[in-house]
Amino acid sequence: MPDRSQAPHIKDAIEYAIALKKPEIFTLDNGVKVYNVNAGTEEVVQIEWIFKAGNWFEKSNNIASAANFLIKNGTSKKSAYDINEYVDFYGAYLNRSCYNETAVVTLHCLSRQLENLLPMVQELFLDAIFPEEELHIFRQNMKQKLEVNLKKCDFVAGRKIDEFLFGAKHPYGVYSIAEDYDALDVVALRNFYATYYQQGHCSIFSAGILPANYAQLMNGFFGSLPFNQSPIVAPEHLILPASEKKWNIINDPEGVQGAVRIARPFPTRHHPDFPKVQVLNTLFGGFFGSRLMNNIREDKGYTYGIYSFLVNHIHGGAWMISTEAGRDVCEATVNEVYNEMQALREGDIDPEELLLVKNYLIGTLLGDLDGPFHTIARWKNLVLNGLDDSFFYHSVDTIKNISAEELKAMANKYLQPEDFYELVVV
Amino acid sequence: MVKFERFMLDNGLKVLVHIDQSTPMAVVNVLYDVGARDEDAQQTGFAHLFEHLMFGGSVNIPDYDEPLQVAGGENNAYTTNDLTNYYCQLPSENLETAFWLESDRMLSLAFSKKSLDVQRKVVCEEFKEHYINKPYGDVWHIMRELAFKEHPYRWMTIGKELSHVENAQLEDVKRFFFKHYTPSNAILVVAGNVSVQQVRELAEKWFGDIPPGEKHKRDLPVEPEQKEERRMTVHRKVPADAIYKTWHMCSRLDDDYYATDLLTDILGGGASSRLYQALVKEQQLFTGINCYHFGSLDAGLLAIDGQLVKGVDIKKAEDAIEAELDKIRHGLVDARELQKVQNKTESVMAFEDMSVMNRAGSLAFYELLGDGELMNTEFKKYQDVSVHDLKRIANQVMQPSNSNTLWYLAEN
Numbered sequence: 001m002p003d004r005s006q007a008p009h010i011k012d013a014i015e016y017a018i019a020l021k022k023p024e025i026f027t028l029d030n031g032v033k034v035y036n037v038n039a040g041t042e043e044v045v046q047i048e049w050i051f052k053a054g055n056w057f058e059k060s061n062n063i064a065s066a067a068n069f070l071i072k073n074g075t076s077k078k079s080a081y082d083i084n085e086y087v088d089f090y091g092a093y094l095n096r097s098c099y100n101e102t103a104v105v106t107l108h109c110l111s112r113q114l115e116n117l118l119p120m121v122q123e124l125f126l127d128a129i130f131p132e133e134e135l136h137i138f139r140q141n142m143k144q145k146l147e148v149n150l151k152k153c154d155f156v157a158g159r160k161i162d163e164f165l166f167g168a169k170h171p172y173g174v175y176s177i178a179e180d181y182d183a184l185d186v187v188a189l190r191n192f193y194a195t196y197y198q199q200g201h202c203s204i205f206s207a208g209i210l211p212a213n214y215a216q217l218m219n220g221f222f223g224s225l226p227f228n229q230s231p232i233v234a235p236e237h238l239i240l241p242a243s244e245k246k247w248n249i250i251n252d253p254e255g256v257q258g259a260v261r262i263a264r265p266f267p268t269r270h271h272p273d274f275p276k277v278q279v280l281n282t283l284f285g286g287f288f289g290s291r292l293m294n295n296i297r298e299d300k301g302y303t304y305g306i307y308s309f310l311v312n313h314i315h316g317g318a319w320m321i322s323t324e325a326g327r328d329v330c331e332a333t334v335n336e337v338y339n340e341m342q343a344l345r346e347g348d349i350d351p352e353e354l355l356l357v358k359n360y361l362i363g364t365l366l367g368d369l370d371g372p373f374h375t376i377a378r379w380k381n382l383v384l385n386g387l388d389d390s391f392f393y394h395s396v397d398t399i400k401n402i403s404a405e406e407l408k409a410m411a412n413k414y415l416q417p418e419d420f421y422e423l424v425v426v
Numbered sequence: 427m428v429k430f431e432r433f434m435l436d437n438g439l440k441v442l443v444h445i446d447q448s449t450p451m452a453v454v455n456v457l458y459d460v461g462a463r464d465e466d467a468q469q470t471g472f473a474h475l476f477e478h479l480m481f482g483g484s485v486n487i488p489d490y491d492e493p494l495q496v497a498g499g500e501n502n503a504y505t506t507n508d509l510t511n512y513y514c515q516l517p518s519e520n521l522e523t524a525f526w527l528e529s530d531r532m533l534s535l536a537f538s539k540k541s542l543d544v545q546r547k548v549v550c551e552e553f554k555e556h557y558i559n560k561p562y563g564d565v566w567h568i569m570r571e572l573a574f575k576e577h578p579y580r581w582m583t584i585g586k587e588l589s590h591v592e593n594a595q596l597e598d599v600k601r602f603f604f605k606h607y608t609p610s611n612a613i614l615v616v617a618g619n620v621s622v623q624q625v626r627e628l629a630e631k632w633f634g635d636i637p638p639g640e641k642h643k644r645d646l647p648v649e650p651e652q653k654e655e656r657r658m659t660v661h662r663k664v665p666a667d668a669i670y671k672t673w674h675m676c677s678r679l680d681d682d683y684y685a686t687d688l689l690t691d692i693l694g695g696g697a698s699s700r701l702y703q704a705l706v707k708e709q710q711l712f713t714g715i716n717c718y719h720f721g722s723l724d725a726g727l728l729a730i731d732g733q734l735v736k737g738v739d740i741k742k743a744e745d746a747i748e749a750e751l752d753k754i755r756h757g758l759v760d761a762r763e764l765q766k767v768q769n770k771t772e773s774v775m776a777f778e779d780m781s782v783m784n785r786a787g788s789l790a791f792y793e794l795l796g797d798g799e800l801m802n803t804e805f806k807k808y809q810d811v812s813v814h815d816l817k818r819i820a821n822q823v824m825q826p827s828n829s830n831t832l833w834y835l836a837e838n
Binding site: 001002004005007008009010011012013016040041042043044080081084085087088089090091092093108109110137140141144145147148151152153252255256257287288289297298299300301302303304324325326352355356357359360362363364366367370371373 | 446487492497519523526546551558696713769772
């Protein structure tokens, strides 16, 4: 019988060397860079076409997201159905997503079907026509979806906290209202598409088991499109945070839970404090064993889960705490969050707790680098933020070497209650 | 092709090993053959509450999460109506830590009163977050009760009502544990950068001396055949009307499962599916519509749900669904359309197998179905489905007398 009271010997995860596999990079004839992680166990591929076409670039609300969504809803030769049927027939997934700075078209398919699918993707970047009828359906469905979402306290809280942090006119703080959808018209969409997709700025990230002629294939389909021919001018947007810090909103008088958001502005990845605060954030509320989770879920049972995280935009960010808690314990939850901030500012972090967090972070990182899709996701983040793998290695070093004193200093610099916006939506 | 080896310990614990040396990590997945279907009708939500308690300390180890995190690992778990699955991933050199933790909580829990008190509250908040404080959150509570009269699929894993979880007592917890959390009721899968020899030694060392317990013999009531259409209407504070329809279908283990699965893809799997194209795009009656099934181990449900465009009459919307079902009951699906959903299935399977964690979970699930090897051979069964099978299943399953319809209407 083994001695169960004794934990088996472990190798501390921080003793592991971590390597981020470098992507292969090639450049198409038009200057578009293609980053590739050619690896994996399954015969599948993922390709992302990333355009500078996020809501940062739109002149009125929702143009960027509507253009991104409707890009596959019709070309001059094919209807939305034709396109969907074709993609589905080859067992592929063609998704779009729109962010603040970028908008993305993503293809997932079996490697052997790639040659059938690339011509279709090319057609979307050459010849999307944004039919009136498709916009009409989009508008109707999005408005109704919005109306449903507005019944959810967490959805409302997510919108409002961004507005407080960045201002309602800033791309990071703006949100949709029904009238924005009414105001959309196909001419504006077509213009946006022409500027930011057809003649836009594109970069490509691919991963999986890529065919031997991949570079040739990509150059053939995308190398002669008029991408990257002139620089895209990014407009200036001023951050105008709210002056009032504490907010209570009643969304549903009969709701049984409230959504709590507590957040402060925080610099981007380029700031020297960023990697240190990533470690502090993990300890504070960044994983299941965090102080917030241990106190507010595991000790008090106020919530199903509570997390803190860094909101990473390219031009500015935030440090946020987020949870849904029982309606009658929202206030107690908020107080406990501040108590945990105080404990980090004033108390000393136990060496065992610090080692646990370090091992956890490195262990997770090891697991996260498993497979080509995860590796390319890291690279995409680095490239889009104007960083390279030295940032990654610096973060790893910080995790391995940061001291309790440095973390306490970060807590004193950033976890000051008066810097935080506080919002409860019930 | 996912290769694995299998052996069994004397106490009845099945062990599967899948090696992948391209990763520095190891995954340990323990599946217990117990789900919400094994609960007492007066004590629903127990299997899921139990999943929470499994992290509240075991007989020799006060806390599960902490030592795992120290070893660079992370973990999670989920409960369904059929099973409970626990999985963790950690650097492979620390594999033994996972064996130590998993075996101790299979041996016995600490049964701490504090843990039970707190997790009751946590689960109640989970209940509120997902099923009360959300528009349309109570749909499946209502639909399950409408569709099942005898079988325990009539309640959800979170439980039938909050009070069942609120009233859970330590004695009940102990009884449930010793009945279901035994080696003979579990499947252990170890995957990643490991060797069979190593897993064999660790399994013997840590799990070998756990008493086998009694293999729980499941004896669930069989749901009687539904012979008459059932309908129900509710009014709720939601912005738009919605319609939910279900039909009884075969179990996951039935030969007809594959044709049924493909049938749901043809009707509601994505942007080129029949219901989406006809009812969202062409007729514009719905803002969204889905067709799917629950893949449950006992005979379960095939479902269609759709949210109506405001102002559309719900009877008209339902008739439009029926018109599409008529087409699939009376005509034959095009060969290309069948090929399409088979291709999609192949692709989904390939993407699912990308991570070691998923492969470990799938192996455990297929082993529960009877043989882990099914993971490698199942696609053949999808390829064997014919257009005639689809028609036969559509006629067998999607009949009004076998249907349950819920009109979920906006108040005023």
